[in-house]
Amino acid sequence: MPINSCRPNVLKMTAGQAKKFLEAQDKPTLVQFAADWCEFCEASRPEVEATSAALCDRARVVRVNVDKAPQLADKFGVNALPDFVVMHRGKVVARIKGYADRKTLLRAVSKALQARKR
Numbered sequence: 329m330p331i332n333s334c335r336p337n338v339l340k341m342t343a344g345q346a347k348k349f350l351e352a353q354d355k356p357t358l359v360q361f362a363a364d365w366c367e368f369c370e371a372s373r374p375e376v377e378a379t380s381a382a383l384c385d386r387a388r389v390v391r392v393n394v395d396k397a398p399q400l401a402d403k404f405g406v407n408a409l410p411d412f413v414v415m416h417r418g419k420v421v422a423r424i425k426g427y428a429d430r431k432t433l434l435r436a437v438s439k440a441l442q443a444r445k446r
Contacts, residue, residue, distance in 0.1 A: 334384035336377035341390055343397030349390065350415055356387040356440035358433060361404065361411040363395050368427045369410040379433040387437050416440040 338360075341349060350357060360376050362369035380389040394401040394409065404413055404420070414422035414436050421443065422436040 334381045336380040338376055338380050339390045341392060343400040346390060346392050346400055351418060353388060356437055357415045358387060358389045358437050359413045359415060360391045361394050361401055361406045362391055363393060363409055366409040372410050372427050375430045378430045382434060383437060386441060414440050416443060
């Protein structure tokens with residue numbers, strides 16, 4: 329997937345916002361479950377931002393703070409941080425546990441983008 333020149337647009341959401349947003353999305357969405365105290369979450373921040381920039385408007389990227397949204401984290405079975413979930417049409421289509429680089433994140437989202445074309 330080529331790198332685009334879009335600006336990163338990682339949306340930070342509360343549990344209520346994220347729940348409504350994810351239910352209403354027609355585009356694939358990469359959700360990063362993270363916490364401010366998590367070193368690997370912070371280390372992956374530049375990779376998540378680069379992923380957002382590369383995806384432009386083809387997919388959404390959302391960051392959810394598990395300390396502020398524990399119910400949402402429970403709903404998605406988050407038991408380690410960071411935890412990345414790719415959603416498409418209201419379903420989890422991919423999951424990556426732990427630190428992930430841009431290439432890995434883009435690969436996970438690209439599968440959802442290909443499925444979207446079908």
